[in-house]
Amino acid sequence: MVSRRSFVTAAGALAAAAASSPLWASSITPRAAAAGASLPVSLANNSGSGTVYAYISGSDSTGWPGFVTPDGRFQRLPSPSAVLTPAPDYAIALGASGSPATTFTLQDYVIGGRVWFSVGKKIQFFVNPPGGGGGVPGLVQPGFTSSDPNWLTNWTFCEFTYNSANLYANISYVDMVALPVSMATTGSGGNQSVSPLPAGALASIASGLQAQAAADGAPWNQLVATDASGAVLRVLAPAHSPTDFGGYWNSYLDRVWSYYQSHPLTINGQGSIGSYTGTVSGDTLVFSGLNTNGVPFTKPSAVDIFGCASGPLYNSGGDARGAVAARLAAALNRSSLLVSGGNNQPDGVQPSGYYTDAITNHYARLVHKYATIGYAFPYDDVGPTGAAPVDGHIQDGAPTSWTITLGPGAGSGSTPPPSGGTGAYSTIQAESYSAQSGTQTESCTDTGGGQDVGYVSNGDWLKYQAVDFGSTSPLQFVARLASGAPAGVSGAIQVRIDSAGGTKIAEIDYGSSGGWQNWQTVPANVTTRVTGVHDVYLTFASGSTADFVNINWFTFTK
Template structure:
């Protein structure tokens, strides 16, 4: 079963869990191995002059601690009997846009986090025990870090690889970007777009006004009312109670007389079932004594308790993960909902009034990042939603508070340009001819560019390809063109008649909002910054394609 939930799970008051999914991440199939020597750069691109960084985690024995600027992992002492403050391991960064803080990591770190805080240091604590537990910033107003503006990204660095990701499973907060080099080439993850935090907060407040559920209580603000972070509903300070009851009643009623098939994917295979009494019963599936009864709001948002308890990499775990994903997306009663996950495209997620509106809004405003633990579950060919880098032999790793960690990320404000290897929304063009924007029903909503016919074009200024050329151009396309009408999406550099580096030929694929991810090989070498033009060519004067987003891959 494939799943990359947020891997630094909370135990008790926030201690790192040794059983978290990436704690013992196995990558035995990778031929290369990372040695315990990794150059790290920490950047402040936040716009703030006072920023602190921290690197926490555990050593290979599972003992918690912090990395110092010497590059070595320092184990925490175990307190004798009570919760004890941790010594100050903060790494002060320079002013926004200044030179990064550089050092070389000399030890492996498992289940780690890179933290940033603005204006104020984070207070960490340690619990006593045979193996002490690091208590990290929490999600309640009683936490001493509640009014501190902090954020993090996650990683593990062991003999197999560096794996690092940005996740919104726990919360949305200050944007972080990252980049790496190594045997896997140049990789990067773009930050949360500017203004996204405020937009998600506003959307949740509007949703509370619409349905009365405590979505607004997920928004944590400072004394001026500005959003500091937005909690995932699994961390809600207010119980969602019977929020899901109406939807669950409809699902359970429907599947009393219809069959639900869930494909566990890989070697797990498919299981089909119906509702019997108050239980979803899948033929041939051993539920390990935990039947699929109606889950609570806590079960659905957390994807790990009650009937959605995940027993691991077995068939029950696979079915539970996919059922949890379908419930969060409210995709069980839409067209194709009886076939999970392949029967429902992302454009049909979150269309029921009762849904995980936190996840809906995260995907509307953030180009990458999981919003609930099994957000990687989806139909074959769907655009990935995770934001991670992975390298078996990394030679550098850069982490920035704000944009501009490296090639493929958006540069700091005032630097101009857009990263080629992040998701570029089609409607973010700097100039265009002949097209129009329209509402988009693809995953994340927003707008697409449509009404495109031959001779039209879109311009994207200052796209930064970095020091190495991409291998592919990938676009998210849809078409409801008439029979016999098709055309080409040409990717040209520095002008509508500039060098053509890629082309996709496309026609009717079932509808103007029937979204499909289509790749094309890049020819020639493209490095540095260029204006990218999408030039549309067709033998017909009719509209032939819509485009939601595009990117380049290595």
């Protein structure tokens, strides 16, 4: 397995080093067909904002950094003589939200690339002078500290490499969660797509980390970056935390080291690496027959665990120690070493056993709760042999088109909201909520595919901001529902306005439909007149603590 590592060159206080190409860029297995240096690219704005800029950065085949210009050509960066210098402006201004995509043909290969989007203002890039006698300048990209000049800019990115072997592109949350990006391709691999971060997920992850900080006193809330108004811009991965997590992991590590003093731990390096079994001797986890290259497996620090690349979790590459280190790092982030099957990593523990300890990587826990795809730490690709990958990537040996969208849209795998998006009499996708509590999104097999909102139980709610009912009150509320709840479990879907405890205007009482993807369209009368613009809340009430309903979409009718 290949880790979708973090490869941002952080600007910090503008004293950053040159950006390097991602490791995965050189380790992709070529397909039979070869991609030519001619790829139609579309950049779409579905963000809701009228001011959006895109950038495409990367390196050419010699490793020289640069940007793709609006005509699809790769432009090498100039090399400054001695000081950090602002990069030329290679922003590609996109049309208003919902307007036709900006299109061009990418006419050069780009290695270790990123497609960036920013809303409201441009991103500031810088160029470092060549260092170490290599003669190649360094591109300084947006970083993860408040001293970075892009800190209050709302930006995001996806990663890619386009070479003679293929186009490989992925969405990752190893560095942060921010504005949603989706992708779609056509080509020899068929039609492929990667879904964006679901609506409301960024806010849910942020609020979850703030609640976790209040619960355990660790600085999870410091990972939430906001603008001057308090709106969430991005949520940083703990490897980029502005506040040291100190001894956060110590009590968990003490328990692990104590347990494996008298119990064997087996780690399957997978592939051709083989398995290694060890126990704790003194303060060191020792695996029989494993050459640790002079770096023993002692107790790691919080920095080591979150970054998966330092101290005892130093990864020496594609050898046996590297494979063991990667799987040990994954098990620590997931706190899966003391659960049932935890002595057999990674095969002994299924994802349902991850993040169940009070001490865990709560950022990763929340990312996987609210995002459908995407790595949350560097070795999140480690999993039981044969398990489906959790990353969001596309790969095509001979691509014929590539669309990258800011916001929900092409590549999202879901039906986009109708024009206007907040009209009460249009179809409102359940996953387009602006806030929620207690629910999760999941893949949907209903007509149109995409996602539904599931795992709904008593006390949960969904908020849909600024729904316009116009001057005429609706007669009915209509929802697309499914349920695989056991016999005797049912509940109410209540429609309220302006708050979760606001005036109830409609209610559907619902039991099992025979399956969580066995969909039914269910109407209910609107019992209280409502006109104008209101926040609409779907609240859920049940006499049971069990999940009782999934919802795909809803609308109102006159």
